[in-house]
Amino acid sequence: MKLQFSAEVATARRTLKPLVALESSVLAQGLPYPENLEAATRCEAAVRAEGAVPATMAVIDGELWVGLDAHRTERLAKGRGLMKVGSRDLAIAVARRATGGTTVSATVELAAAAGIHVFSTGGLGGVHRGMEETLDISQDLPAIARFPVAVVCAGAKSVLDLPRTLELLETLGVPVIGVGTDELPGFYSRETGLPLEHQVADAGEAGEVLRARAELGQGGVIFAVPPPKAAAMKRVDVEKHLEAALKAAKEKRISGKSVTPFLLSELAKRTKGKSLAANLALLENNARFAARLATATGWR
Ligand code: PSU
Ligand code: MN
Numbered sequence: 405m406k407l408q409f410s411a412e413v414a415t416a417r418r419t420l421k422p423l424v425a426l427e428s429s430v431l432a433q434g435l436p437y438p439e440n441l442e443a444a445t446r447c448e449a450a451v452r453a454e455g456a457v458p459a460t461m462a463v464i465d466g467e468l469w470v471g472l473d474a475h476r477t478e479r480l481a482k483g484r485g486l487m488k489v490g491s492r493d494l495a496i497a498v499a500r501r502a503t504g505g506t507t508v509s510a511t512v513e514l515a516a517a518a519g520i521h522v523f524s525t526g527g528l529g530g531v532h533r534g535m536e537e538t539l540d541i542s543q544d545l546p547a548i549a550r551f552p553v554a555v556v557c558a559g560a561k562s563v564l565d566l567p568r569t570l571e572l573l574e575t576l577g578v579p580v581i582g583v584g585t586d587e588l589p590g591f592y593s594r595e596t597g598l599p600l601e602h603q604v605a606d607a608g609e610a611g612e613v614l615r616a617r618a619e620l621g622q623g624g625v626i627f628a629v630p631p632p633k634a635a636a637m638k639r640v641d642v643e644k645h646l647e648a649a650l651k652a653a654k655e656k657r658i659s660g661k662s663v664t665p666f667l668l669s670e671l672a673k674r675t676k677g678k679s680l681a682a683n684l685a686l687l688e689n690n691a692r693f694a695a696r697l698a699t700a701t702g703w704r
Contacts, residue, residue: 405517410471416457420704424451424694425470425515425523425553428462431477432486432505433665434526435683436672441481443684447524447691454695461514463489466501470518480505488661491547508555509547512624516551521614521703523553524694526687527561527591528626529664530569533650540663541572548624549576554614556627556694558686559589559596562642563650563667566596573626580626581613583693589630592671592682593639600628607693611700629693635685637678645674 409417416423426447431440448458460472462480469476480486480503487504489497491513497504506514508525515523529542548555560569566588573580580588582603590596604610610627617625630636649670658666671679 405468407514407518408467408469410469410473412457413459413471422456422695422698422701422704423459423520423522424456424691424698425511425518425520426451426458426460426691427508427511427523427525428460428472428480428505429488429507430505430526430687431480432483433488434668435680436669437481439680439684441478443687444477444481446684446688450688450692451524451695454692454699456695456698458691459515459518459520461506461511462504463487463494463497463506464503466498468494468498468514470514470520479503488665490543490661492543508544509542512547512551512553512555515553521553521618521701522556522694522698524556524691526557526683526690527559528555528557528569530560530564530566531572532663533563533565535565535568538659545569545572545576545578548626549578550623552618552623554610554625554627554697556629556690556697558591558631558690559628560591561664561668562591562593563646563664563671566590566598570598577622578624578626579613580628581610583610583627583629585628585630589628590639590642591686592631592637592642592679594630594633594636595639607696607700610697611702614697614701627693627697629686629690631682631686632689635682637675637682641675642679645671645679648674
């Protein structure tokens with residue numbers, strides 16, 4: 405797989421600095437402009453402040469980019485109708501010379517190809533509510549199981565069926581480890597009431613788990629970090645607005661890969677921007693932890 409490296413990432417690889425992979429579907433589909441650009445800027449700054457280097461992945465004119473300069477970041481943030489590139493779309497995006505943001509699944513795949521072991525995102529895709537009818541399950545989950553990359557997130561997106569998402573992760577052999585919590589964080593909210601079997605206190609402990617996984621030759625691990633208190637929403641508030649958003653999605657017959665972007669933008673409208681603010685804060689917070697983790701592994 406031919407990868408293109410930004411100047412900053414190329415230098416980091418030469419000088420053996422720790423790298424943190426970041427996704428770009430959140431830029432191209434997950435957040436509106438200009439909040440998406442603000443999110444990218446804050447995440448990259450948080451990674452650099454910890455002494456690591458951000459490597460945002462994207463497909464640009466069919467090229468697989470590891471690290472984006474300001475111009476390419478802006479192109480993704482302002483672009484309309486950009487492709488949402490999951491793992492299964494990568495080859496098609498390349499063949500068609502397309503431009504798009506990579507989701508968690510495509511980003512962990514590109515990270516593994518680039519030798520990057522730590523990746524930060526907001527919330528994972530997973531098993532959707534009503535999956536009995538739709539069988540809508542994000543390809544994020546099997547991709548995390550397959551590629552040996554640590555995924556730092558604030559849990560799975562709250563629009564999902566979280567108990568079933570946890571069950572499927574167990575089936576796939578993916579550990580879900582709480583960072584300073586014994587409960588799955590709820591993305592916009594700090595709590596879900598769903599217990600996690602394992603937790604670590606800090607990035608140092610997380611790094612030890614990562615090294616042991618690598619020695620066993622196993623795939624990805626999830627580190628779930630609760631969103632910062634100042635920006636987190638109450639779980640009941642999220643649920644209330646979510647029910648309305650889910651109803652709207654059903655009425656408008658939104659399906660397939662449009663479901664996630666639709667629900668996120670509905671929530672932003674219905675919470676008067678509170679969910680947006682929480683999303684930005686947790687993205688930055690996760691990027692910071694990921695940078696500490698990338699440093700703690702000692703791998704370069
Ligand atoms: N979480 C967010 N914003 C996002 C996503 C997740 O807060 O934009 C994106 C991620 O890139 C994730 C994707 O991989 O949504 C999952 O989409 P789907 O459910 O269609 O697999
Ligand atoms: Mn889906």
